[in-house]
Amino acid sequence: xxxxxxxRDSVTTIREDGSRPFLFPADTHGRFTLARRVSAVLLxxxxxxxxxxxxxxxxxxFLDIAERRFHLFGLTLAAQDMWLLFFVIxxxxxxLFFVTALFGRIWCGWACPHTVFLDQVYRRIERLxxxxxxxxxxxxxxxxxxxxxxxxxxxxxxxxxxxxxxAHLFLAYFVSLPEVWKMVSAAPAEHWSAFAxxxxxxxxxxxxxxxxxxxxxxxxxxxxxxxSALIDDNSLVIGYxxxxxxxxxxxxxxxxxxxxxxxxxLPAGTLAKAGDCVACSRxxxxxxxxxxxxxxLQMECVGCTACIDACDDVMTRLHRPRGxxxxxxxxxxxxxxxxxxxxRTALYGVLLLAGASVATWxxxxxRPANLGVTxxxxxxxxxxxxxxxxxxxxxxxxxxxxPVQFVLRLEHAPAGLRQTGLLEPxxxxxxxxxxxxxxxxxxxxLYHGPFALTVRISDAADxxxxxxxxxxxxxDVRLLREEEEEQREPHAPGR
Amino acid sequence: MREPTPPEQDTLRPHTFDGIQEYDKRLPNxxxxxxxxxxxxxxxxxxxxxxxxxxxxxxxxxxxxxAVIEADRLAAAPSLDDASLWKMSRNPVFVDAGRATFETxxxxxxxxxxxxAIGPNLVDHLWIHGGRPTELYATVTNGVLAKGMPPWxxxxxxxxxxxxxxxxxxxxxxxxxxxxxxxxxxxxxx
Numbered sequence: 001x002x003x004x005x006x007x008r009d010s011v012t013t014i015r016e017d018g019s020r021p022f023l024f025p026a027d028t029h030g031r032f033t034l035a036r037r038v039s040a041v042l043l044x045x046x047x048x049x050x051x052x053x054x055x056x057x058x059x060x061x062f063l064d065i066a067e068r069r070f071h072l073f074g075l076t077l078a079a080q081d082m083w084l085l086f087f088v089i090x091x092x093x094x095x096l097f098f099v100t101a102l103f104g105r106i107w108c109g110w111a112c113p114h115t116v117f118l119d120q121v122y123r124r125i126e127r128l129x130x131x132x133x134x135x136x137x138x139x140x141x142x143x144x145x146x147x148x149x150x151x152x153x154x155x156x157x158x159x160x161x162x163x164x165x166x167a168h169l170f171l172a173y174f175v176s177l178p179e180v181w182k183m184v185s186a187a188p189a190e191h192w193s194a195f196a197x198x199x200x201x202x203x204x205x206x207x208x209x210x211x212x213x214x215x216x217x218x219x220x221x222x223x224x225x226x227x228s229a230l231i232d233d234n235s236l237v238i239g240y241x242x243x244x245x246x247x248x249x250x251x252x253x254x255x256x257x258x259x260x261x262x263x264x265x266l267p268a269g270t271l272a273k274a275g276d277c278v279a280c281s282r283x284x285x286x287x288x289x290x291x292x293x294x295x296x297l298q299m300e301c302v303g304c305t306a307c308i309d310a311c312d313d314v315m316t317r318l319h320r321p322r323g324x325x326x327x328x329x330x331x332x333x334x335x336x337x338x339x340x341x342x343x344r345t346a347l348y349g350v351l352l353l354a355g356a357s358v359a360t361w362x363x364x365x366x367r368p369a370n371l372g373v374t375x376x377x378x379x380x381x382x383x384x385x386x387x388x389x390x391x392x393x394x395x396x397x398x399x400x401x402x403p404v405q406f407v408l409r410l411e412h413a414p415a416g417l418r419q420t421g422l423l424e425p426x427x428x429x430x431x432x433x434x435x436x437x438x439x440x441x442x443x444x445x446l447y448h449g450p451f452a453l454t455v456r457i458s459d460a461a462d463x464x465x466x467x468x469x470x471x472x473x474x475x476d477v478r479l480l481r482e483e484e485e486e487q488r489e490p491h492a493p494g495r
Numbered sequence: 496m497r498e499p500t501p502p503e504q505d506t507l508r509p510h511t512f513d514g515i516q517e518y519d520k521r522l523p524n525x526x527x528x529x530x531x532x533x534x535x536x537x538x539x540x541x542x543x544x545x546x547x548x549x550x551x552x553x554x555x556x557x558x559x560x561x562a563v564i565e566a567d568r569l570a571a572a573p574s575l576d577d578a579s580l581w582k583m584s585r586n587p588v589f590v591d592a593g594r595a596t597f598e599t600x601x602x603x604x605x606x607x608x609x610x611x612a613i614g615p616n617l618v619d620h621l622w623i624h625g626g627r628p629t630e631l632y633a634t635v636t637n638g639v640l641a642k643g644m645p646p647w648x649x650x651x652x653x654x655x656x657x658x659x660x661x662x663x664x665x666x667x668x669x670x671x672x673x674x675x676x677x678x679x680x681x682x683x684x685x
Contacts, residue, residue, distance in 0.1 A: 009505065010520060018521040212525075219523065382643035384681060389613065389643060393650065420613065421603030435650060439603045439613060 005284060005292050011300070012290030013214060022140065023214065026133040026285045030309030039110060040120040047113070051172035057401050063174050069399065069431060075363075076399045080370045087359035094355055096223075098348040100230040102340065104237040108223065109303035114208075114216055119288070119304070121162055122209040129155040133285065156210065163205035167198050214289040217302050224299050233330040234339045238303050240294040240325050241333055245277035248294075251318075254278075276324050282314055283307035283325055293325055369404065370397035371457050371466040376437065381473045387418070387441040388474040394421075394438045396457065398428040404459050408438070411454040411467070416446035425460060440472060444484070449477045568653075575657060580628035583657060584664035593662025596655045600647070609666060614644065615679035618666045626673035632660050642679075 006012040013020055053060040058071035068079040077084065099106060108115060129151055130136045142148055171194070172180045188195040208216060217224055231237065249257065254274045261271045277294065284292050286306040291298050293307045305327075312322035329338040372395035382389045398404045405425040410417070418441040428434045438455070450473050458465035474480075506519040544550040551559060583589040598607055604614035615623060624634045635656050638646035647656060 009518065014520070014523045016521065018524040018527065020523060020525065215523070215525070219526065376645040377649075378638060378640040378645050379643060384613075386681065386683070391643060391645065426599075434599075436599050437603050437645075441613070 005281065006290055006295075007292075008295050008298065011218060013218065020215070021290075023288065023290050024133040024137045024140070025288045025306065026282070026310075027127070028286050028306045028309040028313075030312055032305035032309050036110060036305060037120060040116045043111065043116055044120065048166075048169050051169060051177050059172075059176055061173055062176050064176070065174055067431065075366070076368070076401075077366065078370055078397060078399050080397070081366055084359075084362060084366070087355065087362060091352075091355055091359060094348060094352040097230060098345070098352050100227075101232070101235055101345050101348055104231055104235045105224070105227060105301070105303040106236070108217065109305055112302075114221075115302060115304065117166070118209050118213060122159060125158045125162070126155060129158070156206075159210045160202065160206050163202045163209070164198075166205055167201040170201065171198060214300075214302075218289060218300050224302070227297075227299060232342075232344060234342055236327050236329055236338075237297050238293065238301060238305065238308060238325065238327055239297060239330070239333050240277075240283075241323070241328075242294075243333075243335065244275065245294065245324050246275040247272075248275050248277035248279045250279050276315070276320050278314065278318065280314055282310040286310040297330070367464045367466050368398070368400045369406070369457070369459075369464070369466060370399065371395070371455070371468055372397075373438070373455050373468045373470050381475070383444075383475060383480070387443055388447045388480075389439065389441045390472050390474075392438045392440070392455075392470060394436055394455065394457075396426060396428050396434045396436075398430065398432050401430045403427055403429050403432075406434075406457050407460060407462075409456045409458075410440075411456050413453045414442065414446065414448075414451055416443050417441070417453070417472075418443075442472065442474070444480065447474055447477060447480065450474055571653070575629060575632055577628045580632065580657065580660060580664060581669050583661035584628075584667075586661070589658055589661045590665045592655075593658035593660070593665075596651065596659045597662050600651065601659060604644075609663065611679065612681060615676070617663050620672050621674050621676035623676050623679060628660060628664055631663060632656060635660060 010016075013023060015021055050061040051059045055071075056074040056076075058074075058076070060071075060073050062071040064070065070077040070081075096107070126136070130139055139148060139151065168180055168184070175183075175194070183191050183194050257274065258271065262268065283294065284290075286309075287293070288304055288306065289300040289302060291300045293301065307325050308327070311325040315322045315324055332338045374393050374395070376391040376393050378391075380390070382391075394408065396406050398406075405427050407425050408422045410419060420439045420441070421437045426434055426436065450471060452469055452471055454467050454469050456465055456467045508517050508519050510516075544552070597605075597609075601614075604612060605617055606612050609617040611617065615621075620626070622630075624630065624639060634644070635651075636646065636648040636653075638644045640646070651659070
């Protein structure tokens with residue numbers, strides 16, 4: 001019984017009545033399967049080990065939301081450095097554009113956590129418990145007997161267990177491992193919000209990887225939908241070499257045709273050559289999203305390379321060259337050369353490079369401290385008998401995990417400016433914050449109108465510094481002089 | 496399971512955009528489940544909040560949370576009267592904590608010796624805005640905007656303010672005379 005081939009007019013995993021046929025993709029073996037497995041193991045190892053590795057006294061990645069300190073490979077960012085997120089987001093965008101224009105959806109097949117965890121963790125568990133595609137399909141159709149119930153229980157139990165482990169390590173990114181361990185050891189009621197988060201997250205992972213699977217890529221993920229906008233004829237995609245493969249026919253059909261040709265007494269050389277595709281449908285059977293790659297590039301294709309390995313395997317057995325299904329561009333499949341350098345890739349490349357340069361520069365401006373200077377509530381300036389006075393609050397934030405002595409200095413201050421407050425170095429504890437007043441007074445005689453000056457802080461060794469320009473406000477200098485005149489005049493003799 | 500309809504028999508939606516037409520296919524059932532679930536949720540939500548008024552309105556919820564914050568603040572702030580502030584001023588723990596706050600925050604105007612510079616002298620018997628402990632506390636909390644004394648309430652909070660007031664009071668004795676001063680005249684600049 002040959003199942004009908006997928007068509008491009010409807011989604012394979014949505015039936016006419018809206019129900020979902022569950023896919024049972026067959027196993028593949030080959031170079032891409034192996035390479036993907038190796039890279040996936042490395043990626044999973046990398047993601048799961050980040051909270052365990054210590055860099056500069058903190059986990060390699062520790063997004064401490066409670067304290068608003070973000071530790072990334074030894075670099076500590078505070079909430080005030082949030083603007084750097086701009087570069088992260090635009091950088092991700094441009095990288096995605098650039099990589100997609102060159103290599104198509106290589107991200108989906110090789111690096112997306114959804115694919116990586118689904119193919120290398122959950123599908124492996126399923127393979128272990130339920131066997132290959134044929135047994136899985138048979139088991140799915142079988143009635144619920146003792147053995148089936150046992151297998152289902154073990155499989156879903158393992159799914160939940162793995163989901164819980166992933167969820168816990170994910171939480172460790174935000175609260176650090178010791179804290180996760182502490183919460184795990186205590187009763188759920190003591191931190192019900194974390195517990196609820198964990199339960200929901202575990203449930204979400206279980207649902208996604210246990211049942212939802214390719215529906216995420218096909219229906220929810222926006223990246224696949226952008227495919228047609230992000231790639232062109234010269235982007236690398238997985239495709240079927242129609243020119244070489246067609247007309248496809250099974251080996252039996254080919255033999256029959258050849259025999260008929262010879263029987264009709266036609267010369268051997270006049271027979272149009274049969275294509276290399278033997279219509280074995282292996283490429284369809286191994287596809288995790290249920291498409292037929294021979295119908296061309298489709299939105300559902302996540303570039304997982306399963307069909308390449310499946311077809312290469314068949315071609316090798318038939319002593320035909322492999323690569324009937326392969327990584328190539330649409331141009332390559334139609335016999336032209338792939339152009340790597342084109343306006344699109346050049347533009348994306350330049351934009352990416354520009355963004356990366358600015359991001360590098362921006363990151364180099366991050367200091368292990370923050371300085372804020374704000375005017376104290378109340379009158380912007382106060383005029384006393386001798387001085388014009390401005391009052392500021394200076395906020396010093398220490399982002400390092402050791403105490404720092406901050407030294408404050410005024411720059412570009414006019415002659416005569418008097419400073420009170422913050423004259424001596426200020427000690428700020430590790431990751432601490434200090435707010436202190438800074439009072440500036442300019443003698444009336446030396447006041448010639450509002451001016452700007454710079455507040456500069458550094459550590460005692462001057463290993464870094466931060467500056468803020470502030471505005472010293474005051475009355476119009478003519479008004480001040482008039483007032484002085486008026487005060488003097490009553491005492492002037494002879495008036 | 497129904498066989499897929501051949502493409503030529505499929506229903507087409509009536510609209511056309513740039514020559515592109517779409518088939519009229521059924522949505523995935525799991526997707527419809529989410530749609531119907533949100534509709535059912537909406538009915539319950541609407542009944543709970545809008546019809547039966549079992550749940551609080553947004554403004555009531557905000558008021559409720561503000562009341563919680565206010566209650567916490569009231570619970571945290573000691574009930575301050577002259578007697579308790581005087582008592583604090585004799586407690587070395589309070590006074591030491593108050594000294595730290597005073598020297599980092601207040602000393603830039605009142606000097607470390609409390610003898611006054613930009614701001615008035617705090618060790619003599621002359622008071623401009625009241626010399627009773629609760630008056631002192633109010634002056635620090637609310638400030639005297641016209642003269643440049645900032646309201647420290649939002650910056651320091653009631654605990655640090657009461658400590659700083661206790662520190663100032665530790666330079667005084669209960670029952671000593673309080674004289675009213677019209678205004679502070681800063682000492683001539685050196």
